Each structure stands twice: as structure tokens, then as C-alpha cells.
Amino acid sequence: MKSFGRFRRVVVVGAGLAGTATTIRFLRFAREPLEVVLVERRPEYRSSGVAYQRESNHWHHVFNIQAGRMSAFREDVDDFIRWANQEADRSDWPADWRDFEFTESGPAPRRIYQDYLESRLAEAVREAAPGVRLVEVDGEVVDVEVFDDHAHVVVEHLVEPLGGGEDGHAVIEADHVVLATGLETKYPAFAAEVLEHPSFVRSPYSKSGIERLLGVRKDGVVAIVGTLLSAYDSATLLLRRGHEGRIYMISGSGLTPRTYPPDHRHQVLELPAPQLLGDHYEGREEFVRRFREEWDRACTVLTREHPEISPVVVTERVAKSWEPYLPAILERIPTDELRALLDGYGTLLAVLRVSAMSYTTDIVDAAMGEDKQIALTTGRVQHIRATGTGTLVLSVADRDSTRTIEADLVVSNFGRETNYERADSTLWSNLLRKEIAVPHRRTGRGVEVDPYGRLLGPDGTPSGPVSVVGSPREGDEIVRNGRTGAFTFNLAAIKNHSVEVAATTLHRLESCYDVSGGEIAGTVADAADPESRELVEHSVMLDVRRMAARHHDERQSLAARLEGNIQRLRELAAREGASPPSDRALRFAVSSAATTKLTDLSVTPRELRFLLGLEEAVEPVA
Numbered sequence: 001m002k003s004f005g006r007f008r009r010v011v012v013v014g015a016g017l018a019g020t021a022t023t024i025r026f027l028r029f030a031r032e033p034l035e036v037v038l039v040e041r042r043p044e045y046r047s048s049g050v051a052y053q054r055e056s057n058h059w060h061h062v063f064n065i066q067a068g069r070m071s072a073f074r075e076d077v078d079d080f081i082r083w084a085n086q087e088a089d090r091s092d093w094p095a096d097w098r099d100f101e102f103t104e105s106g107p108a109p110r111r112i113y114q115d116y117l118e119s120r121l122a123e124a125v126r127e128a129a130p131g132v133r134l135v136e137v138d139g140e141v142v143d144v145e146v147f148d149d150h151a152h153v154v155v156e157h158l159v160e161p162l163g164g165g166e167d168g169h170a171v172i173e174a175d176h177v178v179l180a181t182g183l184e185t186k187y188p189a190f191a192a193e194v195l196e197h198p199s200f201v202r203s204p205y206s207k208s209g210i211e212r213l214l215g216v217r218k219d220g221v222v223a224i225v226g227t228l229l230s231a232y233d234s235a236t237l238l239l240r241r242g243h244e245g246r247i248y249m250i251s252g253s254g255l256t257p258r259t260y261p262p263d264h265r266h267q268v269l270e271l272p273a274p275q276l277l278g279d280h281y282e283g284r285e286e287f288v289r290r291f292r293e294e295w296d297r298a299c300t301v302l303t304r305e306h307p308e309i310s311p312v313v314v315t316e317r318v319a320k321s322w323e324p325y326l327p328a329i330l331e332r333i334p335t336d337e338l339r340a341l342l343d344g345y346g347t348l349l350a351v352l353r354v355s356a357m358s359y360t361t362d363i364v365d366a367a368m369g370e371d372k373q374i375a376l377t378t379g380r381v382q383h384i385r386a387t388g389t390g391t392l393v394l395s396v397a398d399r400d401s402t403r404t405i406e407a408d409l410v411v412s413n414f415g416r417e418t419n420y421e422r423a424d425s426t427l428w429s430n431l432l433r434k435e436i437a438v439p440h441r442r443t444g445r446g447v448e449v450d451p452y453g454r455l456l457g458p459d460g461t462p463s464g465p466v467s468v469v470g471s472p473r474e475g476d477e478i479v480r481n482g483r484t485g486a487f488t489f490n491l492a493a494i495k496n497h498s499v500e501v502a503a504t505t506l507h508r509l510e511s512c513y514d515v516s517g518g519e520i521a522g523t524v525a526d527a528a529d530p531e532s533r534e535l536v537e538h539s540v541m542l543d544v545r546r547m548a549a550r551h552h553d554e555r556q557s558l559a560a561r562l563e564g565n566i567q568r569l570r571e572l573a574a575r576e577g578a579s580p581p582s583d584r585a586l587r588f589a590v591s592s593a594a595t596t597k598l599t600d601l602s603v604t605p606r607e608l609r610f611l612l613g614l615e616e617a618v619e620p621v622a
Contacts, residue, residue, distance in 0.1 A: 007033045007131070008509045011153045011174040013141045013427070015040035016049025018470035018494045019180035020117050021072050023134065025502035027124035029547055031559070032510045033131030037172060039155060041140035047117035049182050055207040057111040058214075059094050060240050064229045064257075064356045068104030069266060069605075070113065072120060074495045075548045075598055075614055077605040083116050084108060105263050107359040127552045139168070142426045144177055146436055146464025151177045176465040176505045179455070183416040183471050183489070184423040188225075191384045191412060199392050200384070201411045204234050209411075213237050216409045219245045223394055223405055225381055226413030227251040228347070229356055234411045235364045235374060247367075247374045248405050250396055253347045254378035257356040259365070261310040264355075266604050269306065271298055271321040276329050284337055288345075298322075315352040319484060324602070326482030330442075339444050342478070350485035379403070384410060418445040418474060428472075431455075436463045440475030445488075447472050451480070452504045453497055467505060469497035481601060496599040503547070503595040507588055517585025532572050536590070539565040543594035544612050562590070 010026055012019045015038045026036050040046050045053055063070055071079040084102040093112075102108055125134050139158040144151055153172040185203075194200045201209045213234060216222060222238060224231045227249045235247055249256075274294040276287060298318045302309065309317060330338060368374040379398035386392055387406070394405045420428050421439055431437040435458050437447045448456040449468050457463040471489035478488055487493060507513045539562055546558040566586045573580035581589075600608055609615060 007035055008175045009035045009037060009173065010176045010178065010505065010509075011037045011039060011141075011151075011172055012178045012180055013039050013153070014049075014180035014182055014470075015046040015136070016180065016182045017052065017117070017491065018049075018182065018497065019178070020047045020121055021494055021498040022178055022180055022469050022501055024072070024121055024124040025498045026506070027121075027128045027132060027134060028549070028555070029502050029506055030129055030132045030510070031506075031512055032129070034506075034509070035133055035135060037135045037137055037174070039137045039139055039141055039153070039172075041138075041157065043138045043159070046136070047121060048114035050203075050205045052110050052113035052117075053205070054111045054114050056205040056210070057109070058210050058237050059097065059109050059111065060237050061110045061233050062107040062357055062359050063110055063113075064360070065354065066105050066260065066264060066266075066357070067102045067108035070108065070491065071605070072117065072491075072495065073548070074499075074605045075544075075609055075612060077609055078104070079120075080108075080113075080116055083119065084112065087119065088112060088115060105260075105265065107357045123550065127550060129552060129555075137172075139170070140426075143430045144427070144436065144466060146466060149465060150175055151465055153177055174465070175509055176467065178501055178505070179427075179466065179468045179472065180470055181425065181427065181472065184418075184420065184425060184428075186415050186417040187422070187424065188412050188414045190381045191410075194384050194386055194392055194410075197386055197392065199386075199390060199407075199409050201409065204230065204411050204413060210237070212409065213411065214241055216243075217245070218243055220408035221246045221248070221391075221406065222409045222411065223248045223250060223392075223407035224411045224413060225250055226415070227254060227256050227376065228350065228413070229257055229360075230413040231411075232257060232356065232360050232364050234413065235367075236360050239363050239367060239373075244373075245408070248377050248407070249368070249374055250377040250379060250381060250394070250405075251347075252378070252380045254376060255347055255351045256365075256368075256376070257351060257354075257361060258312050259358045259361040260355045261312055262358070264310070264313060266606075267309075267317065268602065268604050268607070269302065269317050269321050271302065271318065273325040274298065274322055274329075277332055281333050281337065284340060287333070287337075287341070312355060316354065319349070319353045323482035323484075326484075327479055330479050330482070335442055338442060342443060342445070346485075353485035353487060377405070416471070420447055420472065436466070442479050443475035445475035445478070447475075449473055449476050453501045454504075465505075465508075467501045469501055470494050473497065496601070499547075499598050500595060503591065507591065512584060513588040513591065514582055514584035515588055517582055517588065529572060529576065532569060535565055535569055535572070536593075539569070539590045540593045540597065541613055543590050544597055545614065547591075547594055547598060548612075548614060562587075566590070 012023050019038060023036050023038050050056055067081055071077050073079055081102050090098050097109060139155040141153055142156050143154040151174050153174055155170045155172060156168060158168045158170055191200060195202060201212050203209045224234050231249055238247060276290050276294060299314050302314055302317055368376055377396060379396040382395040382397050384392050384394050391406050391408055392410045396403050396405060417423050421432060437455050438458050440446050440448055450456055450462060453467045453469060454462045455466040455468055474488040477483045477493055507515055542558050542562045546555050549555045566583050569586055570580040597612060
């Protein structure tokens with residue numbers, strides 16, 4: 001399948017949350033003819049992935065954060081709530097949700113998110129510029145061959161042969177490739193003997209997994225491997241269906257999620273930089289001691305200066321406030337030590353950084369405790385074996401001893417694979433083998449990318465026209481942005497990835513931009529002339545609004561106004577006696593600045609919308 005004429009082609013690998021969000025951005029941002037090919041190996045996961053797929057999530061599975069934080073667009077913070085309350089088709093929803101009014105701080109079932117993303121993708125297709133189109137392909141991408149300015153994407157198991165391919169095989173020529181492959185499944189070695197056993201659930205977010213959870217006898221013993229959010233989902237489902245038997249929740253940390261207060265709203269606070277290092281790194285024990293000391297101090301300061309903040313989310317506020325300072329701190333920690341710290345304290349950081357909705361936690365926490373239905377068990381599962389009666393026996397070891405638990409059903413919430421050298425993926429195996437991708441050197445989590453998400457090779461330069469969104473960028477998010485826990489790969493990260501990857505890719509592909517002239521154009525933005533500075537600022541805000549606009553007519557109107565500004569900027573430069581930069585170079589400079597504004601992590605999405613002037617129209621410069 002070749003790219004012909006002036007049409008450019010982008011291939012997005014993976015049509016889950018990350019792939020769909022990025023495709024929507026391409027369809028909205030593109031100003032010239034473009035074909036976006038969205039490839040998904042599991043058609044039922046389109047516009048959802050595992051996390052939000054309808055059949056993989058029961059109606060009792062709700063988002064672990066507030067509905068008001070689930071918009072796919074940072075600059076349109078209320079979009080999901082508006083859709084759920086005004087646009088969603090509720091005809092087949094259960095009674096508990098059919099008349100429910102969704103609010104910013106309230107819950108929402110995860111399975112409706114697939115409908116939301118489908119509707120926004122369909123709208124993006126309808127409202128795309130002339131010549132911009134979407135092609136959806138069902139098949140598995142197993143390899144990518146990269147060249148200087150294009151790539152060949154190898155697709156197997158096609159439902160229908162594509163572009164003359166035979167036997168379910170095709171090679172798609174692309175001007176750019178975006179890898180949105182989602183989370184990789186971690187292999188549970190402790191359960192190697194029982195992976196196919198009917199009493200073992202390896203994938204709780206699957207139709208068969210939910211059926212087995214709902215099908216276990218009500219007085220049966222259930223063991224859940226894990227104690228964090230996904231484990232809580234499994235326990236919630238059991239309890240809401242009236243399960244009466246014993247439930248064991250097992251993990252090495254024994255940590256459980258806290259509950260957001262009813263009126264919780266995300267907030268970014270500024271706190272002093274933590275003093276975690278002396279003149280040099282003094283070892284893990286000293287670093288952890290300093291961390292705990294500084295952490296306690298920061299929590300005390302925040303509690304004193306912001307008494308309105310619920311104690312439950314104080315740690316979340318501190319963790320977020322430390323993000324800007326962490327990259328410089330982590331840079332000074334030796335690689336082996338950094339990896340050990342992340343492995344040893346990763347779960348704790350995840351719990352400190354995010355809580356969960358009371359819809360999920362209240363029912364589980366009420367049933368947990370001594371002599372109650374749920375037994376919180378601290379220890380690591382060493383081995384699971386089957387008995388002759390159909391049950392499973394787990395060996396659980398803590399520091400002092402090993403105990404056994406016999407269960408009628410075992411549910412594994414073992415987590416994700418962060419080491420891509422161990423990922424069960426033909427695509428990533430091939431990319432790593434050919435050194436098109438390399439494991440993240442500092443953290444061992446995900447792969448190396450540049451600041452714009454482009455895949456890097458062993459020499460630290462882009463491997464070719466290949467970008468990454470979502471979880472493969474976990475290590476980079478840690479060391480570049482100081483993000484921890486799920487915030488290295490979740491919806492919040494994906495929103496920014498989708499904007500920067502779509503925008504920077506189009507800067508290279510579209511003829512209306514001149515990337516090479518960006519430095520010259522930047523001098524205009526820094527001009528001493530007040531009129532030029534004001535005009536540049538107004539132009540950037542116009543382009544922000546163009547990139548955020550849902551409808552083609554609005555984007556066209558904003559683009560026309562922007563063109564007028566660009567011509568005026570050239571006139572002003574010429575008036576000063578300088579050789580004016582090209583309109584293509586100015587357009588690139590303005591769009592790059594707009595992209596930076598749209599991905600600003602220092603503010604909340606609601607604050608971002610206000611700062612970008614999206615609550616009301618931007619007035620033209622007089």
C-alpha cells in the first residue's frame with residue numbers, strides 16, 4: 001500500500017485510548033490532504049483498549065478518578081461530562097445509570113468511555129479538512145522498516161487484504177508511524193502451571209474474566225493477587241453481586257488506595273524544592289531518609305498553609321508540586337540506584353500520587369479487616385498449584401514465613417510489564433532486535449524517546465519517522481517530567497502525547513510549515529517592537545484555538561485570521577529593515593508555541609483553559 005501524489009500518510013499502530021486520541025488530533029490539526037491509517041489487532045478494542053472496552057468492564061467498574069478529569073482533551077475539560085449528560089445514548093444502560101447526572105467530582109462507569117471516544121473520532125472524521133481521511137485496518141503490526149523520510153509497516157493477520165496483500169499480509173508505506181501499543185502484560189511466573197486452569201483469571205478486564213468472577217459460587221473462597229485499583233475492581237464486583245465467601249487480597253506491599261473526598265477537584269500548588277541530595281549522592285539509605293524528612297516537612301507546610309485541602313489528598317498535592325524539581329534530582333542518582341529506588345518504592349509512589357472513587361473503595365474498605373469478609377494479606381505469591389478437586393492453592397511468603405491459601409477462584413491483578421525486552425510483543429521484539437528502539441537506559445522502563453516522542457536508536461538520534469505515545473514512554477516521563485505512578489502513562493500523559501506527536505509530525509509533513517526557518521522566525525517573537533510582540537502573542541492564541549476547535553468552519557476562520565497576522569508580522573520585520581522570515585517559518589514558530597501552551601503541565605486542565613482564553617473569544621489586535 002503506497003502513498004501517492006501529494007497525499008501524505010500516517011500509520012497509527014494501536015486503536016485504543018492512545019491511538020484514538022492521537023488520530024483525533026491528526027484529523028483536527030491537518031491543514032493539507034492526509035491519510036491516517038489506524039491499525040488494531042483486536043477490533044473490539046477500538047476506541048477503548050483493555051481499560052475501557054465494553055465487554056471487558058462491568059457496569060460496576062468506574063473510573064478511578066473523577067468524571068470531570070476524563071475529557072480526552074486538556075483544553076476542553078468538561079467535554080466528557082457534557083457528552084455523558086447530553087449526547088450519550090442511554091437506551092441500553094442499567095437503571096442505576098440511566099437517569100444518573102454526571103458531575104465533575106462524581107463517578108462514571110468505564111465502559112461508556114468507548115462510546116465517547118467513538119463519537120469524538122467520528123466527529124473528527126466529519127469535520128476534517130478536505131482531503132484528510134481515516135482508514136481503519138484490522139490486523140497486527142509485527143514490524144517496521146525505517147528509512148530517512150518514510151517507513152514500511154508490516155501487517156499480518158489482516159481481516160481483509162490491504163492494498164493487494166495476500167494471505168493476510170501487507171506492507172503499508174508511511175510518511176510517519178505512531179506507536180500506540182498500550183500496556184504490555186506481565187507474565188505471572190508464579191502461576192505458570194495454572195494459566196489455563198478454569199479457576200484462574202489472568203485477565204480480569206475481559207469478558208471471560210468477568211463471567212468467571214460473576215460465576216463463582218457465592219460462598220466460594222476467592223484470592224485476588226494485588227491490592228491496588230484493579231484488585232479493588234475485582235473485589236467490588238464480587239461484593240456488589242452479593243458474594244458471601246472469604247476474599248483474600250494479597251500483595252507484597254499491602255498498600256491500598258485512599259478515597260477522594262466527595263468534592264475533590266484537581267489542583268496544582270507551588271511548594272519549595274525538596275532538598276533530597278547533598279553535594280553528591282550519598283547512597284540509597286541516606287536518600288530515602290532525606291526523602292521522608294522532606295516529605296513530612298512538605299505535608300506539614302501544605303496542611304498549615306492550605307487548611308481547606310482534605311488530608312486525604314495532601315500527598316497527591318505534594319507529589320504533583322515536586323514534579324518540576326525531580327528531573328534535576330534524578331539526574332544526579334546513579335542508574336543502578338535509580339532503578340532500585342523505582343523498584344522498591346514504585347508502589348508507594350503510585351498510592352501517594354492518586355486515590356480512588358468512593359463508589360469503589362467504600363464497599364471494599366467496609367468489608368476489610370480482622371474477622372471481616374476481606375482479609376488483607378501482605379506477602380508475595382510464590383507458587384500456585386491445582387488440586388484434584390478443582391481448587392487452587394497459593395503459597396504466600398512474607399518476611400518470616402510461608403502460608404498457603406486454598407481458593408475456588410484466583411484473580412491475578414499482577415500488573416504490567418515495564419521492561420520491553422521481556423514484553424510479549426513481536427513488534428517490540430523486532431524493533432529492539434534491529435535497534436530501531438532501545439530500552440530506556442536510566443530506568444529500564446519503556447524505550448528511549450526524544451522530547452517530542454520520536455523513537456531513538458542506540459546513538460541517541462531519531463531512528464526514523466517513528467513516534468511513540470502512551471506507556472512505552474514511562475521511563476522518559478519519569479526522568480524528563482518527574483512524573484510517578486500511573487501518571488507516567490495514563491490519560492493525563494496521553495492527552496499531552498497526542499497533541500505534541502500530531503503537531504510535530506505535521507510540522508514536518510505539511511508544506512505550509514518550514515521547520516528549518518524556526519530559529520529565524522523566533523527572532524520576530526522576541527522583537528523589541530511592542531506591536532510585533534503583541535501580534536505574535538495574539539497569533540499563538542489564535543492557533544491554540546484553531547488546534548482546539550472541533551469544527552472545520554471554525555478552524556478555517558481562525559486560520560484565515562492567523563494568516564492576516566503572519567503577513568502583518570512580515571511587514572513589520574521589513575519596516576525595521578530586516579529581511580522578513582518566510583510565512584512558512586512564521587507559521588511553524590507560531591504553531592510550535594501553540595503546541596507548547598496546549599501541553600503545559602504546570603497548571604490543571606481547567607486553569608489551562610482559562611489561561612488560553614478558551615472560555616471566551618480572543619479579541620483581534622487593533
